[in-house]
Amino acid sequence: MPITTVIFDAYGTLFDVTAAARAAAGEPGGELLRDRWEALARDWRDRQLDYSWLRATAGRHCDFWQVTQDALDWALAAHRMAEPVLRERLLALYWELEAYPEVPDMLAALKGRGLTTAILSNGSPAMLEGAVTSAGIGELLDAVLSVEEVGVFKPHGSVYALVCARFGCAPSEVLFVSSNGWDAAAAAGYGFATAWVNRAGLPRERLWAEPAHELRDLSTVPELV
Incomplete structure (x- = not known):
């Protein structure tokens, strides 16, 4: 057919799922991300997918926005950048990829x-x-x-x-x-x-x-x- x-x-x-971290890195106050935005974006995306698979396997579904937030929190912690203002900015930018x-x-x-x-x-x-x-x-x-x-x-x-x-x-x-x-x-x-x-x-x-x-x-x- x-x-x-x-x-x-x-x-x-x-x-482009890297767009949020890239944009935040170029904004005033984005100094934490200047040299690390690519690594953060990669870890954020990888953990986002990992969490979706784990939830599907375990029968623990939630919507993708919760998965996206959880993945970002993990990535920020892993890069020692757990700043509330940066977190909120990255999440806001994710709605405008x-x-x-x-x-x-x-x-x-x-x-x-x-x-x-x-x-x-x-x-x-x-x-x-x-x-x-x-x-x-x-x-x-x-x-x-x-x-x-x-x-x-x-x-x-x-x-x-x-x-x-x-x-x-x-x-x-x-x-x-x-x-x-x-x-x-x-x-x-x-x-x-x-x-x-x-x-x-x-x-x-x-x-x-x-x-x-x-x-x-x-x-x-x-x-x-």
Whole structure:
């Protein structure tokens, strides 16, 4: 079947998860972060994912905003930067993450071809609304789907099932795009055609399935359909 529906992960795929720490480091009062923002951003993101997997495995679901705060608290403590003002600023900036530069034109190209476009994310509905609004891409998306509809984080199969339930399509009609190798692999295992956006040039994950495509950024996604 031809691809009719293109689904994107949000954080790290459409939105740059390092943007909050980078922005805070450049602001007045951001001296603590000047030389360490990249390491903090990396640890924040890694722990955010770790906590989502651990909660899914333990059956201890909470929304992604709580996971995001817990992960930041761990990262700040690890870097000995547990300053309340810095914490609040980083959390505020997380609601205004920048989209990668190629995102608007890429989404517009897909819509121009008559394709359905949507987000499928661990993020809570409020978080995703903030990011989409801040990036100005709402008109280029047909839906924003959150794991809160099923109460478990990716890569649980019930999350990927939200796409076909919402759009009435077969898995083979879906191209799923993620910057997370584990997410792209799990979606491939579910039955989606998948593309892994490997900006960092990382090796492929050793999991039960593999993405069909590997990209350096999102600009070539329209060529896949």
